[in-house]
Amino acid sequence: IGTCIDDNNYELIDLLGLGAYGAIYLARHTLTQKMYAVKCLSKVGLNERQLEFQLREIRLHAQVAVHPNVASLEKIVDTSDCLYIVLEYCREGDLFYTITEGRGYINDHQAIKSVFLQIIDAVSYLHAKGIAHRDLKPENILVFDGGVKVKIADFGLATTEAISTDFGCGSTFYFSPECQGGLYKKLRAYSTKPNDIWSLGVILINLVCGRNPWKQANVEDETFNAYLRNPDFLMSILPISNQINTLLKRIFCVDPSKRIDIQELR
Incomplete structure (x- = not known):
């Protein structure tokens, strides 16, 4: 929390949840102040197959994200130790x-x-x-x-x-x-x-x-x-x-x- 990603465009401000594959943070766009959910997939210690698994999630989501009843995918931020998936934030939960x-x-x-x-x-x-x-x-x-x-x-x-x-x-x-x-x-x-x-x-x-x-x-x-x-x-x-x-x-x-x-x- 407090970390900035994507050339300081997004600031992670709160932890929304922990899943089997990583954490989900609430993030604020530093320019527009708009809120996003950011899924952080750690790449540390993963083998080729596991990394491919992460990419598959992004690839498949990206293929269908245009549908009005699929959560929209804003951006992918790839760093050396983490893959960040920037998603629309849902204030009302699930x-x-x-x-x-x-x-x-x-x-x-x-x-x-x-x-x-x-x-x-x-x-x-x-x-x-x-x-x-x-x-x-x-x-x-x-x-x-x-x-x-x-x-x-x-x-x-x-x-x-x-x-x-x-x-x-x-x-x-x-x-x-x-x-x-x-x-x-x-x-x-x-x-x-x-x-x-x-x-x-x-x-x-x-x-x-x-x-x-x-x-x-x-x-x-x-x-x-x-x-x-x-x-x-x-x-x-x-x-x-x-x-x-x-x-x-x-x-x-x-x-x-x-x-x-x-x-x-x-």
């Missing part, structure tokens, strides 16, 4: 905060529909560009204009691989059974885009109910097991309509090849 601490969206069907469609639009744009996000969750969705507008952020796990062997990518509440290696038999790989769709189903439940359907989509999880036995089970434990239940059954289709795709979901 969707997780809005759902858990803020007023949330429960019973506001228009707002839920609007927010969910914005998320779908962004994911649809990513998928059309051949990119899967792999870490879709409310913590990675920024909220603007009092909860009316949302933007997807954090491309740290994003990939252009349609098929991946990188199991366990993302967050346990949100990833699909196949992303964990499969339900009953060990899979050799999984499709990345249908895995994003699964995460969207959990996010929809977060928006409508303010909670998660299960801890993890595997056979050890009692709630998920009950869903496997009876796909209408969610209606008995969550305050969801028939319409949403029907949609969720198409999203939480255990066979990814039969799962609803992003165009249909729209």
Whole structure:
């Protein structure tokens, strides 16, 4: 804090958060006084593959940053020991905060529909560009204009691989059974885009109910097991309509090849 980057153009003034890959700072542009979020990725002690991983995050984010529902990328500042990603600053925080601490969206069907469609639009744009996000969750969705507008952020796990062997990518509440290696038999790989769709189903439940359907989509999880036995089970434990239940059954289709795709979901 107090550090200046990019020829003193940005001053880091506060720590916003710490992630698996580095820290995020609040920064002020010294000329315009405009606030930004700066993600600092340390390069110290990283091998070639890890450095390539950092560059991939920036490259993929840059490809989709023009979309109105993707966090905008202002600038990249490359120094000898750090990569700084200058992003638009979101004063209102993320969707997780809005759902858990803020007023949330429960019973506001228009707002839920609007927010969910914005998320779908962004994911649809990513998928059309051949990119899967792999870490879709409310913590990675920024909220603007009092909860009316949302933007997807954090491309740290994003990939252009349609098929991946990188199991366990993302967050346990949100990833699909196949992303964990499969339900009953060990899979050799999984499709990345249908895995994003699964995460969207959990996010929809977060928006409508303010909670998660299960801890993890595997056979050890009692709630998920009950869903496997009876796909209408969610209606008995969550305050969801028939319409949403029907949609969720198409999203939480255990066979990814039969799962609803992003165009249909729209």
